[in-house]
Amino acid sequence: MKSSAVRILVVEESSETRDQIRQALASTPEFRIVGEATDAFEARKLLVELKPDVMLLDVHLPKMSGLSFLQKVMKHFPVRTLALSPDPTQNPQLMI
Known part of the structure; x- marks a missing residue:
């Protein structure tokens, strides 16, 4: 039995980056x-509506930072x- 695909919500302001992720x-x-x-x-609305398994989240969003949104x-x-993050050194809390 084949498992279903992981459902992903992409939260990214750059259309170019969204295109790259899609590709x-x-x-x-x-x-x-x-x-x-x-x-x-928009992301909050889609989280409620779509109930994705995973969210890919840009930490530098307009209107509210991705980290504030996540909290x-x-x-x-x-x-x-x-x-x-384009530069994870600017967001040390993201470093593993």
Whole structure:
């Protein structure tokens, strides 16, 4: 029995980066992008609506930072999250 694909919500303001993510995941049937948001407010709406398995989250979003959004949203809509940052040294809390 084949397991279903991991449902992903992409939260990224840059259309170019969203395109790159889409292209990278297109050839992998185990992953399926179910929604895309450009800011935290769109992302919250889509989290409620789509209930993704994973959220790819840009930490530098307009209107509200990705990290602030994550702190607020996890209380009500816990979701596995991968934080995206162009320079992780600017966000040491993301370093593993």
